Amino acid sequence: MYDTLLFLHVLGAFLLVAMLGVFWAMYLAGAPGWIAPLGNLAFPLWGLGSIAVLVFGIWLSFDVSVYNVYDGWILIAIVLWLVQGAFGSKLSQGYKNVASGVGGPPALSAHLIASGAVLLLLIDMVWKPGA
Amino acid sequence: MTFLLIRPDSWNFPLFVHVAGAMVVTAAVVAAIGALVLAWRATGEHRAALTRFAFRTLLFAGIPAWLVMRIGAEWIYSKEYSGDNDPTWVGVGYAIAEPSGLLILIATILTYLGARRLRSGRGGGGMAKVATVLATIAVAFFVVAIWAMTTKPS
Numbered sequence: 612m613y614d615t616l617l618f619l620h621v622l623g624a625f626l627l628v629a630m631l632g633v634f635w636a637m638y639l640a641g642a643p644g645w646i647a648p649l650g651n652l653a654f655p656l657w658g659l660g661s662i663a664v665l666v667f668g669i670w671l672s673f674d675v676s677v678y679n680v681y682d683g684w685i686l687i688a689i690v691l692w693l694v695q696g697a698f699g700s701k702l703s704q705g706y707k708n709v710a711s712g713v714g715g716p717p718a719l720s721a722h723l724i725a726s727g728a729v730l731l732l733l734i735d736m737v738w739k740p741g742a
Numbered sequence: 743m744t745f746l747l748i749r750p751d752s753w754n755f756p757l758f759v760h761v762a763g764a765m766v767v768t769a770a771v772v773a774a775i776g777a778l779v780l781a782w783r784a785t786g787e788h789r790a791a792l793t794r795f796a797f798r799t800l801l802f803a804g805i806p807a808w809l810v811m812r813i814g815a816e817w818i819y820s821k822e823y824s825g826d827n828d829p830t831w832v833g834v835g836y837a838i839a840e841p842s843g844l845l846i847l848i849a850t851i852l853t854y855l856g857a858r859r860l861r862s863g864r865g866g867g868g869m870a871k872v873a874t875v876l877a878t879i880a881v882a883f884f885v886v887a888i889w890a891m892t893t894k895p896s
Binding site for chain 1: 751766768769772776788791792889891892894
């Protein structure tokens with residue numbers, strides 16, 4: 612069970628980062644019309660990756676006896692997940708709008724904050740401060 | 743179970759470099775595939791622009807991130823194993839790393855050639871399609887690698 616949960620948790624994280632990569636690529640290209648349809652792809656996949664990271668991550672914390680969901684590093688991870696979720700949803704919704712021909716690309720700050728939160732999440736997952 | 747979850751602190755940074763590189767190379771290749779698939783249905787200048795976009799994504803993000811992933815892998819390997827006691831999952835990682843890098847390199851070259859031909863109106867769509875398939879195979883390899891690294895089959 613542990614192996615499967617960890618695989619799905621990490622796979623979700625890769626999907627989430629992959630979609631952030633798509634957002635960045637679209638932003639750096641200036642989100643012109645020819646690339647805009649990628650926004651339709653990234654919107655649901657970012658959500659799927661994001662949810663998978665949280666659900667399987669919390670499930671892991673219950674499955675592994677030495678971890679508790681209220682451990683400091685897990686609480687930090689949940690806060691960082693909320694930050695990336697808030698700004699990632701701005702990005703995914705923004706690029707979905709771009710794909711629909713409504714509005715321009717989301718602000719650079721949203722890309723930086725969402726990506727920064729994910730980077731800190733990875734650091735938190737590797738170092739597990741306090742574990 | 744506990745023994746699986748504890749590792750020396752000195753392994754953390756190499757592991758971070760390896761995983762971060764793997765995540766970025768996956769993101770770059772997925773973004774390139776998305777653009778190349780769009781290029782299949784596009785015409786004229788849009789098709790050339792999408793192929794050029796995929797080429798730049800692979801060249802400036804995919805290949806450097808693959809190198810970071812690979813350097814991180816060798817770094818953590820040097821700390822964790824001596825070379826004569828490799829478990830199966832490490833072998834899976836090695837078996838996937840170089841072929842995936844080669845696929846990305848070939849896909850990058852093909853998208854470059856395809857973008858050049860498309861821009862000059864001399865075809866090139868076929869090259870971009872082959873690059874799409876190669877990049878997709880690379881992503882499938884990555885999923886197998888993630889499975890091997892997380893489930894660690896003995």
